[in-house]
Amino acid sequence: xxxxFALLSWMGVDEVAESLITEINPEFEPWFKPIFEPSGELxxxxxxxxxxxxxxIVGYVLGYLHGRS
Amino acid sequence: MHIMEGFLPPExxxxxxxxxxxxxxxxxxxxxxxxxxxxxxxxxxxxxGFIFVLSAMKIPSVTGSCSHPTGTGIAVVFFGPAITAVxxxxxxxxxxxxxxxxxxxxxxANIMAMGIFGPFLGWIAYKALKKRQRVxxxxxxxxxxxxxYVLTSLQLALAFPANPTFYGFLDSATRFLAIFAxxxxxxxxxxxxxxxxxxxxxxxxxxxxxxxxx
Numbered sequence: 001x002x003x004x005f006a007l008l009s010w011m012g013v014d015e016v017a018e019s020l021i022t023e024i025n026p027e028f029e030p031w032f033k034p035i036f037e038p039s040g041e042l043x044x045x046x047x048x049x050x051x052x053x054x055x056x057i058v059g060y061v062l063g064y065l066h067g068r069s
Numbered sequence: 070m071h072i073m074e075g076f077l078p079p080e081x082x083x084x085x086x087x088x089x090x091x092x093x094x095x096x097x098x099x100x101x102x103x104x105x106x107x108x109x110x111x112x113x114x115x116x117x118g119f120i121f122v123l124s125a126m127k128i129p130s131v132t133g134s135c136s137h138p139t140g141t142g143i144a145v146v147f148f149g150p151a152i153t154a155v156x157x158x159x160x161x162x163x164x165x166x167x168x169x170x171x172x173x174x175x176x177x178a179n180i181m182a183m184g185i186f187g188p189f190l191g192w193i194a195y196k197a198l199k200k201r202q203r204v205x206x207x208x209x210x211x212x213x214x215x216x217x218y219v220l221t222s223l224q225l226a227l228a229f230p231a232n233p234t235f236y237g238f239l240d241s242a243t244r245f246l247a248i249f250a251x252x253x254x255x256x257x258x259x260x261x262x263x264x265x266x267x268x269x270x271x272x273x274x275x276x277x278x279x280x281x282x283x
Contacts, residue, residue: 008133013252014070014170016134017225020248021076024229024241030075034169046167047125050160054121058267061115065274068281 070136070249071161071179072221074172081228086177092185093158096151103152108278115271116144116153120160123260124183130252138260139217141188142210143267146195150188157184178224187217202272203265210264214257218249 021028038046077085103109123140130136140160144153161179164170171179191213198205222245230237231244 010129011134012070012127013134013136013248014073016248017070017245018073018076020244021225021229024231024244028229030073031079032075032172032174034074034165034172036166037169038167043168050125050163050168051122054118054123054125057114057118058122061111061118062270065111065271065278069274069277 070218070221071164071171071183072175072224074165074169075174076172077175077178077224077228079174081224082174082177084177085175085181085224089154089177089180089185092151092154093180096153096155099148100152100155103148106282108275108282111278112147112271112275113152113156115267116147117156117159119143119264119267120156123263124160124164128256128259130255132248132252134248134252136218136249136252136256138256139183139187139214140260141183141213141217142191142206142260142264145188145191145213146206146209146264146268150185150192153188154180154184157188179221182220182224183217186220187213187215190216203269206265206268207261210261211257214260215250215253218253219246222246222249 100113103113119142120140123138125137127135127137139157141153141157144156158176158180161171161176161183165172165176165179191209191211194212195205195209198208223242225245226238226242229241231240
C-alpha cells in the first residue's frame with residue numbers, strides 16, 4: 001500500500017504511479033533510462049523556460065490582437 | 070503526468086507509436102496549410118503557447134499529490150484534434166529530452182493520450198455544445214484534460230495487469246484511475262476556466278482580423 005502514503009505527500013502523480021507499478025509487478029525494472037536527466041536546479045530551469053516561452057507567445061499575441069482592434 | 074521513460078514494455082511502445090504516427094502525419098499536413106494564413110498563424114501561436122504554459126504547471130490536488138494540466142483545450146477548439154496532436158508532440162518532445170519527464174520510448178503512448186485521445190473527445194464535446202460557446206470551450210478543455218489521464222491509466226493497466234486475465238486488467242485500471250483521474254478532476258476544472266478566459270480574449274478579435282484580411 002505504498003502508493004496510499006505517497007498520495008498524501010504532495011509528490012508528483014507520476015511517482016505515485018511508479019510505486020503502484022512496483023506494487024503490481026515487483027520484478028519490473030524500467031528497460032530504458034532517460035538519455036539526459038537534469039539535476040534539480042536544471043529541472044526547475046527547464047520548466048521555467050517552458051512556461052516563459054509559452055507565456056511570451058501568448059502575451060505577444062494578446063497584445064497584437066488588442067493593438068489591432 | 071506522462072508515462073515515464075522505459076516504463077512501458079517495448080511491444081506496447083511500438084504499438085502506441087504505430088497508432089499515433091498516422092494522426093501525426095495527417096496533422097502535420099493539415100498544419101502546413103494553416104501557416105499561410107495570418108489569422109490562423111495567430112491562433113496557432115496562442116494554442117502552442119497555452120500548451121507550453123499549462124503543461125508545465127504542477128498543481129497540488131485534493132488527493133494529496135501534484136499533477137499538471139495538458140493545455141490542449143484551446144488548440145482543439147480552434148484546430149481540431151489532428152493539429153493538436155502535432156502541437157502536443159512538440160511539448161512532449163521538449164519534456165522528454167530536457168526534463169526527463171515522459172520519455173522517448175513512451176512518446177508514442179503519450180502522444181496517443183495527450184495529443185489524440187483527449188483532444189478527440191474534447192473536440193466531440195465542443196462540436197456537441199457549440200451553440201453555447203463558453204460552455205462548449207469549458208467542457209472541451211475539461212474533457213480533453215481528463216480523457217488524457219484516463220487513457221494514460223488504461224495504457225498502464227494494459228501493460229501492468231494485476232493478473233493476466235481481463236479482470237486483472239480491470240483491477241489495475243481502477244487503481245490507476247483512482248490515482249490519475251481523481252487527482253486530475255480539480256486540475257482539469259482550473260484548466261477549463263483559464264481556457265475560457267483566453268478563448269474570450271482571442272476569439273472575437275480574430276474574427277475582426279479575418280474580416281480585415283478578406
